[in-house]
Amino acid sequence: MSAVPDRRDAALPNAPRSSPALGDGLLYAALALLVLLAWAISRRGYFKAGDDVGYWLGVAGGLMMLTLFTYPLRKHFRFMHRLGKVKWWLVAHMVLGIAGPLLILVHSTFHIGSLNAGVALWSMVIVALSGVVGRFIYMRVNRGLHGEQTTLRELQVRAxxxxxxxxxxxxxxxxxxxxxxxxxxxxxxxxxxxxxxxxxxxxxxxxxxxxxxxxxxxxxxxxxxxxxxxxxxxxxxxxxxxxxxxxxxxxxxxxxxxxxxxxxERVFALWHVAHVPFVYLLILSAAFHVFAVHAY
Structure with missing residues (x-):
């Protein structure tokens, strides 16, 4: 065997061909731009949270966030396993998890009108940010969007x-x-x-x-x-x-x-434990907010 690596000695598997860092950076930059755009729209005074436009923006954002729960339901109910590939459900989950909170922010015009609305809004912000963190960790535990868990043994063999x-x-x-x-x-x-x-x-x-x-x-x-x-x-x-x-x-x-x-993998498990309580808080506060808006 040659004392110094030669071209024929390239049997060591390559490191990952594309680093997720670039994709993460582009995603976070896009999210920041979307939030700035939502803030700019809310500053124009085209609508208020309580008028027709603001109301239906809130309804659309709320429905999108409600639809987010179809993804975990799809994983838990066997009859839903045949309804499309997991990766497309995950893509839809991510898109709705971005679009829904953005519409809610535009609906609120970045103002908090009541204690309940504040709890609902900040719960949504925490859940959305937690979702971004979860996506960051998930993409490092799984192969892309295919949901195929990478085993430590396989990585050792490839390396x-x-x-x-x-x-x-x-x-x-x-x-x-x-x-x-x-x-x-x-x-x-x-x-x-x-x-x-x-x-x-x-x-x-x-x-x-x-x-x-x-x-x-x-x-x-x-x-x-x-x-x-x-x-x-x-x-x-x-x-x-x-x-x-x-x-x-x-x-x-x-x-x-x-x-x-x-x-x-361990951090992802910890993230899930921390993420779920805020989801429940968001559901309760959002439901109470909707009830208060229509009752009063």
Missing amino acids: GLDQSETRSRLHFAPAVEARLLAFEERELKAPPRWSTYLRQVLVLRWQRWHAYRQCLSELHRAIDRVAHKRQWDATERARRERQARKLVDRYLANVVRVAQFTAY
Whole structure:
């Protein structure tokens, strides 16, 4: 086996081809723009919450939010399992979860007219923001919109972390290999507690970047030694170092992916526990608000 990674040594599975960070950034930017647009419309004075236009905007937003409950019902009632694919139900759930609260915000003209309306409005805001957080976590626990749960074992196989082949490709740089082994040992065998999960969700990618930067300097020195010994020219040396860097980067990325799977799964369970009470509060306050509007 070659002491330095060559083109034929690309058996280590790739890191995820597309990072969800870009999609998340675009989504959050779009949400911010929509909220600003809703605020701008409410400032124009085209309607008030109590007139016909404001009333029907509230009705439309309320119906959209009521329709959101068809998604969890679809998962719990067997007769609904045949009604379309889960991914389309999830897409509809996300769209309605954005459009409904936006219409309610426009309906309210960003003003709170009563205590009950305030409770309903803030419950809706919390539920909507919680839904955005839930979507962020869900997309990291599941594969896209297909609802197929990724198992830790599958990720390990795809990353090649259950084989020693990757490490042997880096035996020309023992310091790099030791650092990678230490990183894997620390993250994949970390104590199963909440401090570990929160650290892996919040700062593990930064720690991975720090480990990668440390590996680069050590890798550079190791490549220099091999290049001098084998009398490589500058082009060959640069090519070999580029391949070795890519190998280290993919290895670290896949360790992070495997470690974060369990962390996001635990955080998602905690999110669900926190999300449900606010949903119930929203239902009760919204129902009382509707009753008060029509009764008085």
